[in-house]
Amino acid sequence: MTDVTFILHDGTRRIVDVADGISVMQAAVMENIKGIDGECGGCLSCATCHVYVESLEAGELPAKDPDEDALLEGVAAELRPESRLACQIVMSPALVGLVVRVPERQV
Amino acid sequence: MVDRLVVIGASHAGCRLAFAAREEGFEGEVVLIGAETAPPYQRPPLSKGYLKGSVPLAALRLKSDAAFAEARITLRLGTTVTAIDRAAKEVVLAGGERLAYSKLALTTGARVRRLSVPGADLDGVLHMRDLADADALAAAAKAGRRAVVVGGGFIGLEAAASLRGLGLDVAVIEAEPRLSARVFPPRLSEWLRDLHEAHGVTVRLGAQVVEIVGRDGRVAGVRLADGTKVSCDLVVVGIGVIPADDLARDAGLAVDRGVLVDASGLTADPDVAAAGDCARHPNPWAPRPGAPIVLESVQNAADQARVAAAALFGRPTVHDAVPWFWSDQYDAKIQMAGLPDPDDEILLRGDPASGRFSLLHLRDGRLAAVDSVGWPQDHMAARRLLATRPVVDRARVETHTGPLADLCSPG
Numbered sequence: 001m002t003d004v005t006f007i008l009h010d011g012t013r014r015i016v017d018v019a020d021g022i023s024v025m026q027a028a029v030m031e032n033i034k035g036i037d038g039e040c041g042g043c044l045s046c047a048t049c050h051v052y053v054e055s056l057e058a059g060e061l062p063a064k065d066p067d068e069d070a071l072l073e074g075v076a077a078e079l080r081p082e083s084r085l086a087c088q089i090v091m092s093p094a095l096v097g098l099v100v101r102v103p104e105r106q107v
Numbered sequence: 108m109v110d111r112l113v114v115i116g117a118s119h120a121g122c123r124l125a126f127a128a129r130e131e132g133f134e135g136e137v138v139l140i141g142a143e144t145a146p147p148y149q150r151p152p153l154s155k156g157y158l159k160g161s162v163p164l165a166a167l168r169l170k171s172d173a174a175f176a177e178a179r180i181t182l183r184l185g186t187t188v189t190a191i192d193r194a195a196k197e198v199v200l201a202g203g204e205r206l207a208y209s210k211l212a213l214t215t216g217a218r219v220r221r222l223s224v225p226g227a228d229l230d231g232v233l234h235m236r237d238l239a240d241a242d243a244l245a246a247a248a249k250a251g252r253r254a255v256v257v258g259g260g261f262i263g264l265e266a267a268a269s270l271r272g273l274g275l276d277v278a279v280i281e282a283e284p285r286l287s288a289r290v291f292p293p294r295l296s297e298w299l300r301d302l303h304e305a306h307g308v309t310v311r312l313g314a315q316v317v318e319i320v321g322r323d324g325r326v327a328g329v330r331l332a333d334g335t336k337v338s339c340d341l342v343v344v345g346i347g348v349i350p351a352d353d354l355a356r357d358a359g360l361a362v363d364r365g366v367l368v369d370a371s372g373l374t375a376d377p378d379v380a381a382a383g384d385c386a387r388h389p390n391p392w393a394p395r396p397g398a399p400i401v402l403e404s405v406q407n408a409a410d411q412a413r414v415a416a417a418a419l420f421g422r423p424t425v426h427d428a429v430p431w432f433w434s435d436q437y438d439a440k441i442q443m444a445g446l447p448d449p450d451d452e453i454l455l456r457g458d459p460a461s462g463r464f465s466l467l468h469l470r471d472g473r474l475a476a477v478d479s480v481g482w483p484q485d486h487m488a489a490r491r492l493l494a495t496r497p498v499v500d501r502a503r504v505e506t507h508t509g510p511l512a513d514l515c516s517p518g
Contacts, residue, residue, distance in 0.1 A: 019165060021163060021165070021166070022165065022166055023166070026166050026168075029169065029170070030168050030169070030170055030171040030174060031170075031171055031173065031174050032126060032170060032174040032177070032178065037409065039405050039406050039409055040151060040405070040433060041149040041150075041151045041152050041167075041405070042152070042156075042162075042166070043151060043152065043155065043156070043433065043435055044440070044483075045433035045435070045440065045442055045483075045486075046406070046431075046433070047483075047487060067440060067483055070482075070483035070484045070487075071483045071484075071487060073484050073487065074483070074484060074486075074487020074488055074490070074491070075487075107428075107490075
């Protein structure tokens with residue numbers, strides 16, 4: 001289990017303890033983090049789990065799949081260098097201190 | 108009087124609606140009733156990653172226990188509703204318990220259509236709808252060597268691809284002269300057939316299953332109308348679903364292959380809403396705009412559930428989101444935006460042989476739907492562009508490889 005901090009659009013911070021092998025999208029949907037829809041269930045089809053990675057203390061995020069890049073081009077909120085699809089960040093104990101910011105909107 | 112929202116059906120639409128009720132500020136009780144014993148889970152991965160074993164069960168959970176508790180949503184799993192008493196405003200549960208409601212939501216989903224041929228109830232004839240189906244199919248796939256998939260729609264083709272990935276011999280039997288004919292233009296049907304054949308699947312088109320042949324009570328093969336027998340150890344039936352509208356019909360609500368609701372998701376009874384696969388609703392994206400249709404998709408379930416929750420609690424809005432769908436087969440990502448009409452003019456963009464192309468559907472000269480293969484940018488762009496019903500620069504469709512938006516103008 002590893003903590004992920006979500007900063008909601010209204011600035012509220014929520015910390016979720018995520019089981020290994022579960023994606024940040026899945027955890028957000030399961031814990032009802034407002035602003036992350038994850039409608040396709042992590043199949044890289046919908047781009048409704050866009051987040052901004054604010055910080056990571058240790059470990060390395062997985063590289064972006066070309067499909068992730070392609071979907072990110074079409075996200076509703078502003079695309080930034082730190083934009084990721086949360087479904088592609090699968091948690092493991094190696095990822096320490098992950099903080100992600102939820103964008104204003106997904107669609 | 109009781110202040111309680113009862114939601115019948117605990118899948119995508121039901122879960123979304125229950126949480127949306129809280130977002131609408133509803134402070135009363137929320138009871139979410141599910142017939143299955145498993146806590147609410149995501150269905151799309153069942154025929155894809157879950158079947159192949161790449162997505163674990165834990166990752167399928169829709170909401171955690173903590174999330175239900177925090178939103179004060181009471182889950183009643185393994186619970187079947189047998190009737191709705193609208194006069195008394197109560198739902199009747201199997202066993203006789205009566206549960207009063209002030210607001211009621213029907214998110215009962217759909218049931219699989221079953222083959223009505225001899226042998227259809229043999230061991231080894233499987234469907235693909237819920238978790239139990241997926242588990243049964245995964246177990247059968249482990250033990251089996253040859254599978255026949257009846258139906259060349261999304262579910263059948265996804266199952267075929269997953270079973271192929273598990274090393275089985277697979278034959279797809281489709282009654283229509285082409286695959287996924289209900290949703291795709293011929294060009295995409297042909298491409299899909301090539302895709303599946305390239306992966307070693309036998310595709311039989313225009314073929315009617317007349318019997319499932321058994322041996323010792325188990326499937327041994329299927330017999331086709333032309334007399335051909337295809338041997339197999341398991342049969343996956345994916346020939347569509349039927350909206351689960353019986354409860355509504357028996358309660359005197361209007362149904363027509365689905366519970367009839369208005370654009371806000373309400374039935375004629377203002378205290379009763381319906382959403383998701385069970386709800387027939389007027390949709391502005393239907394080929395005949397505003398015609399009542401049923402959409403079977405997670406996106407529709409989620410969007411319609413939000414709208415229905417708002418309407419139940421005094422904030423009626425219109426369900427008008429651009430419909431979109433997706434299907435993953437092997438490594439191919441197939442994405443659709445908008446709703447197709449068989450009469451659409453189809454323009455091809457990109458090269459099907461490259462695995463990256465889109466089919467633009469034109470209706471009355473305007474962009475009405477886009478099917479994309481291996482081109483997520485086009486799909487994302489289409490979801491946004493369709494809302495404006497743009498005209499398309501036909502002359503450049505074949506040659507322009509840049510953004511789809513470049514080809515579109517308000518006209």
